[in-house]
Amino acid sequence: MKVLITGGLGFIGVNFTKFFLGKYKNDELVIVDxxxxxxNKKMLDQFKNFSTFSFYKGDISDYSFLEKVFRKEKFDxxxxxxxxxxxDKSFMDEATFFETNVLGVINLATLCLKYNVKRLHQVSTDxxxxxxxxxxxxxxxxxxxxxxxxxxxxxxxxxxxxxxxYHKVHGLNVTISRSTNNFGKYQASDKLIPxxxxxxxNNMEIxxxxxxxxxxxxxxxxxxxxxxxxxxxxxxxxxxxNVSSHEPHQNLExxxxxxxxxRKKESLIKFVEDRKIHDRKYAVDTSKIEKELGxxxxxxxxxxxxLTIDYYRGK
Numbered sequence: 001m002k003v004l005i006t007g008g009l010g011f012i013g014v015n016f017t018k019f020f021l022g023k024y025k026n027d028e029l030v031i032v033d034x035x036x037x038x039x040n041k042k043m044l045d046q047f048k049n050f051s052t053f054s055f056y057k058g059d060i061s062d063y064s065f066l067e068k069v070f071r072k073e074k075f076d077x078x079x080x081x082x083x084x085x086x087x088d089k090s091f092m093d094e095a096t097f098f099e100t101n102v103l104g105v106i107n108l109a110t111l112c113l114k115y116n117v118k119r120l121h122q123v124s125t126d127x128x129x130x131x132x133x134x135x136x137x138x139x140x141x142x143x144x145x146x147x148x149x150x151x152x153x154x155x156x157x158x159x160x161x162x163x164x165x166y167h168k169v170h171g172l173n174v175t176i177s178r179s180t181n182n183f184g185k186y187q188a189s190d191k192l193i194p195x196x197x198x199x200x201x202n203n204m205e206i207x208x209x210x211x212x213x214x215x216x217x218x219x220x221x222x223x224x225x226x227x228x229x230x231x232x233x234x235x236x237x238x239x240x241x242n243v244s245s246h247e248p249h250q251n252l253e254x255x256x257x258x259x260x261x262x263r264k265k266e267s268l269i270k271f272v273e274d275r276k277i278h279d280r281k282y283a284v285d286t287s288k289i290e291k292e293l294g295x296x297x298x299x300x301x302x303x304x305x306x307l308t309i310d311y312y313r314g315k
Contacts, residue, residue, distance in 0.1 A: 002028040004075045006060050006108065007082030009039040011187045012123065012221055016081065017043075019225040021050055028052045030073055032066070033082070034059040038188040060104035063111075070111045077232060079121045080108055083156070086190065087127075088275070090151035101155035102162070109166045109174070119173045121232050124160055126180050126217070126242065127153035131279030134215055134250075139285035142178070142240045149277050160240070167238040175231050176240035177224075180284060184221035184304065185311045192216075193305075196255050197312040200264045210274030212252025215281040219245040220304035223297040230293045242284035245297035261309055 003020070007013045008031030020029055031047070033039055035057055047053045054073075058065040060082045082104060084090065084097045105122065112120045129140040130147030146161075148154040166172040183193045199206045227243040235241060249257070252269075259266055289295040 001076045002030065002073060004030045004032065004069075004073065004078045006032045006078070006080045006104075009033040009035065009041065009044055010081055010083075011038065011040075011191075012182055012224060013081035014040045014043050014186050015184060015221045016079070016225045016228060017047060019222065019229070021047065021053065023229075026052070028054070030054045030056065030069070030075070032056045032058055032060065032069060038085075040186050043186065059100070060107055061099045063107045066107050067111055070115045074115065076118050077121070078108060078112055078117050078119070079123070079228065079232065080105065081123050083123070085152060087150050087152050090155070091276075094151045097151050097155045098158075101152070102158050105159040106162055109163055109172055113166070113170055113172055117173075119175065119232060119237070120163070121228065122159065122163055122174065122176045123228065124176050124178045124240070125153065125156050126178050126244075126282050126284050127279065128157040128160065128178065129282070129284070132281040132283060134213055134281050136281065136283075139283045140242070141285045142242055142288055149279055164238065173237045175235040175237065177228055177231055177243050178240055178284065179224050179227070179243040180217035180219050180245075180282060182221045182224050183218055184308055187221075192251065192254075193258070193308060194312055196258050197262070197309055200259055200262050200268060201313065203264070203268065205270040206255060206268050207270055207272045208252055208255065209272060209278060212255070212271065213250050214278060215248050215250050215283075216254075217244050217282055217284070218247045218249060218254075218301065219243065219297065220299040220301075223299050226298065227289060227295055230295055231289070234293050236292070241289040241293070242286050243289060243295075244284050244286050245299070245301070246286070247301045248281075248283060258305065258309070261305060
């Protein structure tokens, strides 16, 4: 079996690549990554030690480049992690987000059909549903309508809609995972948890948008990798699956928890002007993946936070 992982040197992609190489030792793995700021170039050197591993530097929005890779490698499965993901940056550079997150997905879908790929898996986000009031006890279901509130989420939603159209019209074998916020090793330093840890290590101010009461649901990245593996192997074609470990925390509450773990003072916290558009709460219903695929997360939240802090401390 030969698998293409696009964006395989990004945060979730690099964790999934390690997971895959450890679990599927006899299968061939190819990474395509354009090596942006979020790519973990050091891990590439480690991956190159595996005889079953290959790498191409390139952009999934470049159809000509991508087709050369598909024609040469003849993949059985394609897993798309490649994406622009920064909400703040999406308001300043919308075109780049839609080139990668929509056009790139169109290219992958077109080539998967052309070269008879068995399954394309799209890694999406819970942000496509929009947000909830902080006091709401509702959990978004896979059948709920999309209501994205920022260019990043809109681009991911449009990519999903295109894939579902291709599934219905052309029979594309596609599955989708919609995950809550990931954390763990190898995450880019501009994301919340590594930002808090790194600033705390250097006794620097930690910015908190608005009142800090925005709620995010967190999942350790290796639990997400496990879910993706399950969906690719056993998920139904044309279906999306919510993925979460049900660990909702207010941003301010989470930051204080990390500071306590690191024995740092809360005086490092500095409240700053809120984003113009800042989703209040995300929450998803995961009964579908649990009932259909038997998914259960493995990592306790506090233990996973300890592992993450240790990683950024260099332990």
